[in-house]
Amino acid sequence: MAVDKQLALKLLKQMMEIRQFEDKIMELLARNIAEGGSHLYAGMEAVAVGAISVLRPDDYITSTHRGHGHAIAKDGDLKALMAEILGKKTGVCKGKGGSLHLADVSKGNLGANGVVGGSIGMATGAALSVKMRKTNQVVVCFFGDGATNQGIFYESLNIAALWKLPVVYVCENNFYGMSVSVKRASAVEDLSRKALAFDMPAETVNGMDVLAVREAVGRRVEEARNQFQPSLVVANTYRYYGHSRSDPRVYRTREEEKFWKERDPIPNFASRMIEQGVLIEQEVTELEEQVRQSIEEATRYAIDSPWPEPEELYTDLYA
Amino acid sequence: MAVDKQLALKLLKQMMEIRQFEDKIMELLARNIAEGGSHLYAGMEAVAVGAISVLRPDDYITSTHRGHGHAIAKDGDLKALMAEILGKKTGVCKGKGGSLHLADVSKGNLGANGVVGGSIGMATGAALSVKMRKTNQVVVCFFGDGATNQGIFYESLNIAALWKLPVVYVCENNFYGMSVSVKRASAVEDLSRKALAFDMPAETVNGMDVLAVREAVGRRVEEARNQFQPSLVVANTYRYYGHSRSDPRVYRTREEEKFWKERDPIPNFASRMIEQGVLIEQEVTELEEQVRQSIEEATRYAIDSPWPEPEELYTDLYA
Amino acid sequence: MREISYRQALNEALNEELVRDQTVFIAGEDVAIYGGAYGVTADLWKKYGDERVKDTPISESAIVGVGLGAALTGMRPVVEIMYIDFIPLALEQINNQAAKIRYMFGGKCTVPLTIRTEGGAGRTLGAHHSQSLESWLIHIPGLKVVMPATPYDAKGLLKSSIRDNNPVVFIEHKMLYNSKGPVPEEEYLIPIGQADIKRQGRDVTVITYSRMVLFSLQAAATLEKEGVSVEVVDLRTLLPMDIDTIVASVRKTHRVLIVEEDCKTGGTGAEIGMLIMEHAFDELDAPVKRLAGADVPMPKSPVLEKLAIPDPERICQAIREVLQ
Amino acid sequence: MREISYRQALNEALNEELVRDQTVFIAGEDVAIYGGAYGVTADLWKKYGDERVKDTPISESAIVGVGLGAALTGMRPVVEIMYIDFIPLALEQINNQAAKIRYMFGGKCTVPLTIRTEGGAGRTLGAHHSQSLESWLIHIPGLKVVMPATPYDAKGLLKSSIRDNNPVVFIEHKMLYNSKGPVPEEEYLIPIGQADIKRQGRDVTVITYSRMVLFSLQAAATLEKEGVSVEVVDLRTLLPMDIDTIVASVRKTHRVLIVEEDCKTGGTGAEIGMLIMEHAFDELDAPVKRLAGADVPMPKSPVLEKLAIPDPERICQAIREVLQ
Numbered sequence A, B: 001m002a003v004d005k006q007l008a009l010k011l012l013k014q015m016m017e018i019r020q021f022e023d024k025i026m027e028l029l030a031r032n033i034a035e036g037g038s039h040l041y042a043g044m045e046a047v048a049v050g051a052i053s054v055l056r057p058d059d060y061i062t063s064t065h066r067g068h069g070h071a072i073a074k075d076g077d078l079k080a081l082m083a084e085i086l087g088k089k090t091g092v093c094k095g096k097g098g099s100l101h102l103a104d105v106s107k108g109n110l111g112a113n114g115v116v117g118g119s120i121g122m123a124t125g126a127a128l129s130v131k132m133r134k135t136n137q138v139v140v141c142f143f144g145d146g147a148t149n150q151g152i153f154y155e156s157l158n159i160a161a162l163w164k165l166p167v168v169y170v171c172e173n174n175f176y177g178m179s180v181s182v183k184r185a186s187a188v189e190d191l192s193r194k195a196l197a198f199d200m201p202a203e204t205v206n207g208m209d210v211l212a213v214r215e216a217v218g219r220r221v222e223e224a225r226n227q228f229q230p231s232l233v234v235a236n237t238y239r240y241y242g243h244s245r246s247d248p249r250v251y252r253t254r255e256e257e258k259f260w261k262e263r264d265p266i267p268n269f270a271s272r273m274i275e276q277g278v279l280i281e282q283e284v285t286e287l288e289e290q291v292r293q294s295i296e297e298a299t300r301y302a303i304d305s306p307w308p309e310p311e312e313l314y315t316d317l318y319a
Numbered sequence C, D: 001m002r003e004i005s006y007r008q009a010l011n012e013a014l015n016e017e018l019v020r021d022q023t024v025f026i027a028g029e030d031v032a033i034y035g036g037a038y039g040v041t042a043d044l045w046k047k048y049g050d051e052r053v054k055d056t057p058i059s060e061s062a063i064v065g066v067g068l069g070a071a072l073t074g075m076r077p078v079v080e081i082m083y084i085d086f087i088p089l090a091l092e093q094i095n096n097q098a099a100k101i102r103y104m105f106g107g108k109c110t111v112p113l114t115i116r117t118e119g120g121a122g123r124t125l126g127a128h129h130s131q132s133l134e135s136w137l138i139h140i141p142g143l144k145v146v147m148p149a150t151p152y153d154a155k156g157l158l159k160s161s162i163r164d165n166n167p168v169v170f171i172e173h174k175m176l177y178n179s180k181g182p183v184p185e186e187e188y189l190i191p192i193g194q195a196d197i198k199r200q201g202r203d204v205t206v207i208t209y210s211r212m213v214l215f216s217l218q219a220a221a222t223l224e225k226e227g228v229s230v231e232v233v234d235l236r237t238l239l240p241m242d243i244d245t246i247v248a249s250v251r252k253t254h255r256v257l258i259v260e261e262d263c264k265t266g267g268t269g270a271e272i273g274m275l276i277m278e279h280a281f282d283e284l285d286a287p288v289k290r291l292a293g294a295d296v297p298m299p300k301s302p303v304l305e306k307l308a309i310p311d312p313e314r315i316c317q318a319i320r321e322v323l324q
């Protein structure tokens, strides 16, 4: 797949935004400016960015407990996202959702989810809806390797395959569900095999390579859009931080972490683009700096934003 | 597999018991002596009888909403079962369970279940228990084709395959879950494919042939017992009556019903045994009469049995 | 006015809303070809086909999840969970997702999802087909819970539920499907959240809902002969609860019996009683009393099942106790 | 006496029961290598290995199902559901199967299954990690529900839960794991079903449980300075409920505030209040009052989360209202 400069810059920028956003949140957590849990997406950027890059603005995604990356890639506003994570009134969910519930239905992001597997049914229903409404939209449903052991994962894939729904299930296989490795949690290590139970097309892709993800998901999205063919794409990737702030990562080795960090999706993509003459070094450096500034701005905005008013405790419950 | 006379008589007798038991219940329902729902096993006898015939008395089974056949085959007492279905004090569950909850843990029957898929987790846990207690027992878990669309089915098979538990999952595929055909409910028609998601051995067997079921489940039970190898056996079969009393069976044709009734497991097995010289005609006729008498006796016993005392409403809740 | 059954009333409501709004569709186990386990969706599949009346696999959790996803994105689904006993299979999706999503997302979406189910004892089906779990559902902020007792209420409330932009759990009762009552030919709606005084009375208020309304009316008729005037308040909606109507009745009679079929501990009756304590304590001439289902799984045996839930006779007796 | 944390107390209870009874084992998500999301099972895997301390897949429904099957057949499992918010995923297995099986089978089996979970707000984790759903669980006949507030109670009650031959849901509180308190070195048990008067008082009774015990004790200390003598009853077990202790306290003080963190409508407080109405109406000098969580999904924002659950100050204020 040929990549032009504009696309290369877009992909690179989004991945940098996610990485720096997550690094910033780690910092804010350490400084007790951000409170509560935050499951960070750093390391996995190529999956969200590659997959969402093939979507139309009106296509839908559903996300996970590790949802910052998806939200940013689905045209999320950095300020509103950062403010949401701090629980501010200016947050994309008015401070009521937080990291675990980042959502922006107007942009087709049906939301992060605190429940592992919790949005797989919803994604399937959105796909039914677009098919019934004949809008030609597609749904991309993100979830982790751990989520493939939840009942609703199977129930949903069965329905999608049976009813021929335009949904692409993207499994972000980072080899662990919290501390439990895929080997210790799943009878099959090759998670794409789970689609065999539903005669659903499936494949595994290098989730550290944004173009590989883009290519695979792009193909699947077109099948979904044009033939109502659902599919499963397993993207092998890695999370850099612990599962959550307090995780000492005893369940994995530092060698393994090193192995994956050597495959970092951002510098690898950048140098490939430079090698191929699509970008030049300076553009990359400038982009990085530009992203740094927008993250700083978003952070300042979020920190300076007001808290929700006490009355807001009771608003937004019923329509 | 060679079949001696004793075995042939045992298999035939149990199948006849089940058939006549179910026919009797249909009669009792029509006469309003039995109340409530009853999902009848008639037509499917070869599955329960064939599968359970390979078990030791201390092996476990879990059953379904269509559980009379399993209970009888697992050495159930006809009187206590019939009394239970009528809700009598002398029932195997003291009249508290009824048709949907027939159970006899002392005989290794962990119970019928009103919830489709409701006992698949339990069967898996019993298999974990016997493995931990090193008792060399095996668990056979029965459920219908419809149950293979329930989340807990997949969650449980994954755990059994992952932990290598001595359990054989026997799917009674009678091609309908209530009114919904397998074609309309499952993305795969060949239900054994669902085991592929867990790299679990699976096969399909003619569920109208008691010896075929016996052979297949027998092999799988030995693998479970000796190698802790779980497996899935799909037995294709048919239920003769409607799903429940009130079902007009509009979702299937009379031709289809005829097709399957021509493959009736009882006369077919009987004539095969006669052909092979294992049994003679007269033995079959005598057996049928003997079974008739025991069903009559059980019915009389159940009808004549007292109702539970009012105080019993509150007993047996906590240990 | 013509009399039709509760089943028929529900069927008409579904049919009318399917005609009225192209975004309405039905999905659930055996709702299409079979017409629903209790016949509520009869003939709709013949009219509207698989496209709008969908048989689903036996996948309760995904049934609600799929309904929710469709509701979030422009449809107005009516999904069915065949028995309330199977609601727990879908409760994660109901409680964590459908009911909370609007609030969690800062009010930036709506969830016009109706979940039809049925509950109650009476058919000697045993512990997995006889429960009344509504008290779990009233404990879910963001949800509405509707439980009609008559064909008239059933029709008007089901139509309102479908048109509501919030998730509604609509709970029918298996022993009411054949019961008949007047239902107008012309269209009408009954607002969610309004109780209905099914019988005016002076001496004591019975607060109840669903099938127990019928039993309570029978008891009231019996007691009338003894000169006791019983007011019967049919809640119709359990969440939000119509506290105004309750309090007004308490102000009038000063004595209250709550009748519920669900088992007592942690039941809806506790909430009703406590609300009365909070809003009308000084009006009470006697403690509010509960008559509820026994705190046991529903036994199969017909003799025990009858004892496990209130009946008109025991309601009479409980009213007499409240009057002492 | 030595002081240890609630977490440590739970860990000791588990360890002691693993030593004592070979049929005890632990299973749940991240309970082994990780030692539990909140560290309660720390080091047990190192001691007992995969055989007795089992990491499971993220399969809440099967976790309980597997525990139940093992419990029915000779084992004494302790399974963990990481957050009470995920209990709904397993509620079919808890409600329909584990709690009902003994009764449905005519008393011919036992289910010595402990389900550990944790609940409550306070870490600004939002609506999916902050719930208190205990009122659902007290509505399940056949179950026991335990909710300790102190390290001492946590240890003694967890050991009793594991030894109990009935299914027990044991609910910890995320904000208590680091709290410390005296716990004897020698073995002890605390019987399930007994409330504990954590502070004697004359003027008003506060009935509460779990973290709200600590807040209520703070409020009582504050009010003491104003000359108000507050009795704090810690229920410890919610099912069965210790009505005798409750009534005895009401007889003494004649005024009651119920404090619960769970959202109000359909909460456990309703049941407690209604029980008091039924058992001690004539003893009441004022209506029983509830101070409970707001009827909303838990908002993420720290400022809103604090408002959504009771705190010592609002408890003081509510007590003052009850005293008026």
Ligand SMILES: Cc1ncc(C[n+]2csc(CCOP(=O)(O)OP(=O)(O)O)c2C)c(N)n1
Pocket (backbone or CB within 6 Å): A039, A065, A066, A114, A115, A116, A117, A143, A144, A145, A146, A147, A148, A172, A174, A176, A177, A178, A243, D029, D058, D060, D082, D086, D089
């Ligand atoms: C139903 C449910 N069970 C448990 C948890 C606690 N939990 C949060 S994230 C997580 C691991 C999820 O693993 P995976 O799906 O692989 O996603 P990853 O975190 O690796 O991105 C667990 C167990 C949860 N949130 N929901």
Ligand SMILES: Cc1ncc(C[n+]2csc(CCOP(=O)(O)OP(=O)(O)O)c2C)c(N)n1
Pocket (backbone or CB within 6 Å): B039, B065, B066, B114, B115, B116, B117, B143, B144, B145, B146, B147, B148, B172, B174, B176, B177, B178, B243, C029, C058, C060, C082, C086, C089
């Ligand atoms: C969880 C659940 N959903 C729905 C039902 C209602 N129901 C009872 S039996 C049945 C069909 C079951 O089909 P299958 O598993 O194929 O078994 P069969 O009846 O064909 O033997 C249904 C939908 C139920 N009992 N439990």
Ligand SMILES: [Mg+2]
Pocket (backbone or CB within 6 Å): A144, A145, A146, A172, A173, A174, A175, A176, A177, A178
């Ligand atoms: Mg993972």
Ligand SMILES: [Mg+2]
Pocket (backbone or CB within 6 Å): B144, B145, B146, B172, B173, B174, B175, B176, B177, B178
């Ligand atoms: Mg079937």
